[in-house]
Amino acid sequence: MSAQELKLELKLELKEVNLTYHKQAVVKDLSLSLEDGEIACLLGPSGCGKTTLLRAIAGFKSLHSGSIESSAQLLSSSTHTVAPEKRRIGMVFQDFALFPHLSVGDNICFGIRDQSAQTRKQRRRELLELIALPECENKYPHELSGGQQQRVALARAIAPRPRLLLLDEPFSSMDVELRNTLAKEIRRILKHENITAVMVTHDQHEAFSMADRIAVMNDGQLLQWDTAENLYHSPSNAFVAHFIGHSNFLKGIVRGDNVETALGKHNYKKQLDQAPDTSLEGRQVKVLIRPEYILIDKDSKQTAELVSRDFRGGFSLYSLSLQSAEEVQALLPSQANYRLGNSVGIALSTDTVSIFVNDQKRL
């Protein structure tokens, strides 16, 4: 595949995008690219700039510098912004923004009014089937439940077959249960239609169940652009490790190929926040131990005292006090109801751990 072909395959390419709001930088030098059919997610705490970035991709916000391209076509630069209506980028809004004066069917066809009546009718029927609401064609938005409105908003956005679909916190107004089913449902629809999509959320579980790749953002910066598995098990810096999932950080000292902590000696993975050429020998580092890495091992010489328990159903989250006086949390099956105050032998289920050198101030 030539370079040009490769570029055409890229449904979205952000190059060193900088965005400002009231002269303050809200997105800083952000670059990433998205291949055809990929579902991406911008994940981060509120105020990290993810929604602003989404609006810039949609064309509602101009760039301060950098560029946004799609299939080798320039959409935004500091001097040039293609109007939203000319981008062929669909968007599902946080409040759905359905047109209350139009029926469900007319809402869906709003973006394809220029096509022939025959095509419109066919696409309308096809989409109503796809979102499993064929009986709602003539209803009005206020007659639908929140989840139904959500699906109509999706159908409306994808009806014109946009080159890219944006979803702005699409599940924020729903309860947890509906969120999960809808996320699965929407992922199925997007994959069925082979739609490239970018979703914004602050909820990692939504991101995990929807996205192929996730961009973790904080303070306007892209911290890691990776699969959910890698974000969890190989976070590139301490913020990501902390933001995704539960995490314990233990003090460790690097000795040769190993890192020594209160839990023993482990192999370690080099992380992005370490300059590749510096020697780590003898350095004090932070070692990421996920709660489920910790196992109870009666034979282990490492012991810890059980301090407290947080029952979570199948598992309980225990706080353990190590001999080093550090406290870690461990996720253990809840049937083995360990007595608080007792000491137990513990071990790690993994040989290789992640270590971090730089102290992230924002932790």
Next chain:
Amino acid sequence: MASIFGIRAWWVVTIAIVMALPIIVILGFVLQPFNENWQHLLDNLLLEYISNSLLLMVGVSVGVLSMGIVSAWLTASCEFPGRVILSWLLLLPLSIPAYIIAYTYTGLLDFSGPVQGQLRAWFDWGYGDYWFPEVRSLTGAICMLSLVLYPYVYMMTRAAFLEQSVSVLEASRTLGHSPLKGFFSVAIPLARPAIITGVSLALMETLADYGTVQYFGISTFTTGIFRAWYGLDDSVTAAQLASVLLTFVVVLILLERYSRREAKFHSVTSKQAGVLRFQLTGWKAFFAALACSLPVIFGFFIPAAQLLYWTIATADQSLNSDFFGLAANSLLLATLAAFVAVFLALILGYAKRLLATPLVSAAVTISSMGYAIPGTIIAIGVMLPFAWFDTVLDQWLRSTFNLSSGLLLSGSLFALIFAYTVRFLSVSIQAVDAGLSKIKPSMDDAGRSLGLSPFGVLKQIHFPLMRGTILTALLLVFVDVLKELPATLILRPFNFNTLAVRAYEMASDERLADAGAPALMIVLVGIIPIILLSRSIAHSHIKSNNNHKRFGISLRKREATG
């Protein structure tokens, strides 16, 4: 709770019946036999009344829609120099009653006025040498009414535009619509209920207008009713004519109700705070500012300047003790009516809050119908039963005690105050409702649980919270009464004059300059509620729901045209 406050349902029902009395009387006259005057009307005049009234309504609709929607959209969705100040200046024409703007433009544009005079001087024309549009015509009346009534459409539509979720408009753009196309395919359809409400309110005022059409010599229902009442001295025909006019009003009421109900389904609540406006620059910004300035200039500044000029020119004759006597009369009437209306509104408001039964809410609805009914109809509906009562009482007293009671009710201020209350009760009801809605029922409970007696709740919670509301309600009724013309003309006691009546009489005597001082006074007082209103508009898109109610107050508040 209701029993503790001492409010009973039958009070409310009684108020509703009394308030509905004038309408019931008018409708009762439809059943009376039609006399020869009616036949004459039917043969010669009724068609003219109907066609003139319809033409007026069509013309005013076009006028208020074009001025109202354009200015609303520009100030709600675009950014241009002067937008903020124009968005409240655009309300100012509301303070000028239509009959007063009609006097000013007649003074300006008549043959003897400064405009034609200047043209003759420049071009050395004489009488009949040139064509000049006649102000005192149907077209002229349409222009006058449109200039002071477009703010209804402007206010309602602007509020609707501001309430529209930004993301709805953005959604239309991501689906390939340009901003202008989105305006027509999304913004306008969503605002349609608000637009219809605004137009129907403007048309209610158009139908109620007497001063303008009378001065311009256009035969409409209101002038016809006056002619039958005074010219033919035929109260039956006047009442029957009034009932025909009433059917027009009912259509407008239904239209307004329907569109308000529809608005609920069309409401989109925005989660994103703030409005993103299109930044206009260069000639676009210039034309936007111009489009928003013209209604203000022609609807307020030119007529106000003319009134000021007349007032100064005639100051030594007009600002005498006679004038202050008129002002005192107006003040007295307006104050009395305001207190009665607000007192009744408080009873109705608390009844609706505490006794939430269908009977009570129906009674409140009936009590607030007056805003739609032309003052002429209400005046006749008040006069007829009162005159009948006076006659019966007088005859009975004469035959029994050989005493004469004279015109006890019909010739007194009581009849006037009653008519004003019927007409403007809805103004105070809406103000009180808006105020009460801010006091949640849980606050009453909280007060009680913290040891307050029911009276204590009223004194320590309701009174402080309602004080501003009550003042607002008093002010709104006060201003409306001040402007009211036809009901005052019909019901005023002999030789009792008000500012509005004096302006009308002077204009009718072709002494326009002498009408200036009383008219200016009415306009100046009328500006006060506009300023209050503009303050609430300034915050309208921040907490739009509450303010929507407050819009409602001012919207229905005005008897502009007399």
